Amino acid sequence: MGVRKNAGLLTAAEATTLRQAFGRVLGLDDERGYQYQAGIHGLPLPTSCQHHHPLFLPWHRAYVYLFERALQDQVASVALPWWDWTSAAAHREGMPAPYTVRTADGTPNPLLDAPITVLTAAQRRQLAANGLITSGTRPRTFRDPEVPDELPRAATINSILQAPTFDDFTTRLENVHDAVHVWVGGSMSAVPVAAYDPIFWAHHCMIDRLWYLWQLRHPGAGPPAALLRQALAPFPMTVADTLDIGRLGYSYAVQVVS
Numbered sequence: 001m002g003v004r005k006n007a008g009l010l011t012a013a014e015a016t017t018l019r020q021a022f023g024r025v026l027g028l029d030d031e032r033g034y035q036y037q038a039g040i041h042g043l044p045l046p047t048s049c050q051h052h053h054p055l056f057l058p059w060h061r062a063y064v065y066l067f068e069r070a071l072q073d074q075v076a077s078v079a080l081p082w083w084d085w086t087s088a089a090a091h092r093e094g095m096p097a098p099y100t101v102r103t104a105d106g107t108p109n110p111l112l113d114a115p116i117t118v119l120t121a122a123q124r125r126q127l128a129a130n131g132l133i134t135s136g137t138r139p140r141t142f143r144d145p146e147v148p149d150e151l152p153r154a155a156t157i158n159s160i161l162q163a164p165t166f167d168d169f170t171t172r173l174e175n176v177h178d179a180v181h182v183w184v185g186g187s188m189s190a191v192p193v194a195a196y197d198p199i200f201w202a203h204h205c206m207i208d209r210l211w212y213l214w215q216l217r218h219p220g221a222g223p224p225a226a227l228l229r230q231a232l233a234p235f236p237m238t239v240a241d242t243l244d245i246g247r248l249g250y251s252y253a254v255q256v257v258s
């Protein structure tokens with residue numbers, strides 16, 4: 001089914017497909033739509049995401065998988081790309097171009113930012129006052145990135161990929177993950193609104209890919225057995241359901257960018 005690729009190496013046609021899929025999901029007001037999907041992570045309540053917990057990787061794998069399925073319901077050939085923030089390109093330029101150009105194909109780029117339509121007036125005021133969304137009655141996500149060369153380094157990730165146990169691996173990877181959220185800044189720096197920023201999905205695709213690479217190197221190692229039957233609310237999946245991306249029907253292209 002879907003082959004996830006490096007966001008820095010998308011062809012023009014692949015980038016157009018990705019924008020089309022995001023554009024269509026952004027236009028849907030029901031449970032197939034962007035506001036519903038992004039809202040599962042934080043606001044509107046309840047906050048469902050799992051952080052600083054052994055469920056972090058399984059929960060986010062299910063989340064990204066089901067969002068990718070929502071994109072594929074609109075544009076069957078689309079796959080979510082990953083943002084390799086360790087690459088030399090990322091350390092020169094930061095986020096990949098498909099996510100940062102202001103316009104593409106003659107229209108505003110739906111990967112640059114997104115509206116957040118589900119907030120109460122009080123939430124809008126408070127989030128805007130805290131610098132997490134744009135102000136006004138029709139808020140959007142925004143970013144305030146740091147210097148590109150301060151993104152996580154390949155050597156750090158290579159060391160984390162050698163972690164012998166799932167607990168050690170997930171704890172160290174989640175800390176790097178947190179640092180990238182903070183690096184992007186603005187909406188991405190706060191759990192309640194982070195998933196509305198389109199770069200969220202490329203960031204979490206990278207996290208998911210690193211878990212997959214760790215799984216390849218450590219066959220048999222995984223989350224504690226006691227967790228395997230745990231449900232990943234609100235998704236109709238358990239931890240065990242997330243362990244094999246082949247069974248979920250997607251794969252990661254072997255692509256590195258220098």
Ligand SMILES: [Cu+2]
Nearest residue numbers: 177181194204
């Ligand atoms: Cu995250």
